[in-house]
Amino acid sequence: MKGTSPDVEVHSSQEPWWRRGVIYQIYPRSFQDSNGDGIGDIRGIIDRLDYLVWLGIDAVWISPIFFSPMADFGYDIADYRKIDPLFGTLTDFDQLIEAAHRRGIRILLDYVPNHSSDRHQWFLEARSSRDNPRRDFYIWRDAAPDGGPPNNWQSEFGGSAWELDAATGQYYYHAFLKEQPDLNWRNPEVRREMYDVLRFWLDRGVDGFRVDVMWHLIKDAEFRDNPQNPDWTEDMPPHKSVLSIYSCDQEEVHDVVSEMRAVLDEYGGDRLLIGEIYLPIARLVAYYGRDLRGAHLPFNFRLIEAQWDARHIERQIVEYEAALPEGGWPNWVLSNHDKPRIASRVGRDQARVAAMMLLTLRGTPTIYYGDEIGMNDAPIPPERVQDPFELRVPGRGFGRDPQRTPMQWDNTVNAGFSTGSPWLPLAPDKDSFNVEAERSDPHSMLSLYRRLIAFRRENDALNLGRYASVEADSCVLAYLRETENDRYLIALNLGPEPAVLETPGQCRIVISTEGKAEGEIVEEKLHLQGNEGVLAEMMS
Incomplete structure (x- = not known):
């Protein structure tokens, strides 16, 4: 067994909070409804903060809650400084900030600078x-x-x-709906206005932002036609028929990102700037900016888009690590509000393995609400479809409603989400897969997430240590996380059949996704069940 990737610098204990932290994405319409209208709201989030503390979450990223006609469910903003009445009031928001900060949880808002509502x-x-x-x-x-x-x-x-x-x-x-006209970020006055929007929320205590479609902000000054995509097929989204080399990811966008970063830096070094960027790795890492003065975390969607194969994912990890600029901090995501949930993509057994991967890879993990209880994409009857993408391109499987269904809290009416009629239907398995049912089950997905988060928090090797690949065969992905004092082996069987890994020394099992005996000593060969992940402490 040998490491096949270069060591990555171990950072000091003075690192910013987000290098050690775990981020949790809330889609607010679907998290918790406090007033019975069937739509989640700010007071609902406040009511569930203690759950997030119990889970071990450090920061919450909230999808848009600003004043909006809701053509794209909040991503069409008519006033950047107002809370939409569906979600509550500015007073509610201020109370959320206070309540979260009192519990040690930071609040990140979704900043949507590429476009406004046509009613702005x-x-x-x-x-x-x-x-x-x-x-x-x-x-x-x-x-x-x-x-x-x-x-x-x-x-x-x-x-x-x-x-x-x-x-x-x-x-x-309009890069999206006609109700979402794109702002002209080449106009200095637009920049000034939009940076003042950031300051408005930072002044209220916000800890950072996730920037929607960051790579779209600047367009080609000559408005040249995009080239046709020679690989486009009918089963791909229509916009993929052209290669968007002129309509996004222009060189000048990096000046905008560095200016956004400078606004956050006015408020101290612990405010976080995340960028939503769906680009190949080589172009993604440019968004860290010159001298790391861009986004702290350009979102890395490799695990969302990856073929679920050990060798493929290993290549993705190694290529990403190698592409990072010196000092750039990695990050990982399994699911989000735009892409199918991990449990639906790979099955619940593999979703447990994926959880171990997410929480042991080097870098900041982001958990999508409900993934920690194994939520699946829910079937949406045609008459209940809400997503404008599905309504414009029906029956093609591009709709995002299935991964946005209400959080499953318990087995009461509407899974404890609302006393009213939920805006989207709940999943059929809500009575079995919910927080209340899983909280008391030591073998549940929720218990696994909580244990992994806690162990990660307590061990520098997992949150700040080096990453090194470990040679493995067949369906096994294996790697080490290590500091000068501690070494951990992570072995993930991405297939349904048993597998054997030759370990790089004697190790002691700490956590197994399938209940393998904790404390068991493994000398040379680690026998993995199908769909099993193991976290083990190296002893030699």
Whole structure:
């Protein structure tokens, strides 16, 4: 057995909180409803903070709660400084900050700078006339010579990304819905206004932001056509028919990201900037910025997109580690509000193995609400579909409702989520897979998550130590996490059949996803059951 990747520097105990911390994503519509309207809200989050403390969470990232017409469920913002009444009030939000901070939990907000709602006052003014002072807050172009859209850029939700404004005779650009016009980030006044939005929430005590579609913010100044995608097939989302090399990920975007970072740094070094970026690794890591003055954590979605195969995932880990800039801190995600849940992708048995992977890899982990109890994507009847992506491209499996269903708290009415009719249906297995049922079961998914989080918190080798691959065969992914004083072996069987790993020395089993005897000493060969992950302390 040998390490096959270079050692990664072990950091001191003075590291910022997010290097040791565990982040938990809440989709607020679906977490906890406090007033019986069937939609989760801020007071519901407050009511569940003690659960998050018990689980061991350090920070909560909350998807958008700002004033919105809800064309895209909060990602179309009509006022960046107001809380939408569906979720509560600014007073509720201030109470959330106070209650979370009192419990040692930090609050991260979802910042949506790429686009506003078409009902935002800025856009209402911008479309009122071509010479309105707000006109250049958005992206306007004349029609093509044939009268059609200015170029071939595609909306992420299908169809052209250009919408003709009949009143002024120009097209405006929207990377998503036509109700979500893109802001013009080449305009210095837009930047000033949007940085003041950050300051507004930072002044209220927010601990950081996850920046929505960060890589979209700057577009090609010449508005050139995107090239056709030669690999596109009918089973892929429509916007993938072109390669978006001109409509996003422009070099100038890094200046914007560094400016956002500078705003956070005005408030001290512990405010966190996360970027949502779906790009290949080589382009993703550029968002750490020059001299690491960009995003602290450009979201790494390798595990969401990966083929569930040990050798493939090992290559993804090693390539990612090698691509990180010096001093750049890694991060890992298994699920989110836009992608199918891990349990639905790989099955609940493998989801336990995935949990061990997430919480033992080097870097900051983010847990999507409900993954810790093994929630699956729930079937959504056609008449209950809410997601605009599914409504625009129906029957293709692109809809995001299945992974956004209400949190399953207990086996009471509506799984304890609401006393009213939930905005999305609950999963059929809610009575078996819920917090109350799993909390008292030492072998449940929830208990496994809690143990892994606690063990990670207590051991520098797991939260700050080096990563080194361990040679393994067949379906086993194995690696070491180590400091000068401690070494841990993580062995993950990503297949259903038993497997054997030759260990790099004598070790003692600490945690097994399948209940292998804790404290068992393994001399040379670690026998893994199918779908088993093992965390073991190296003794030699």
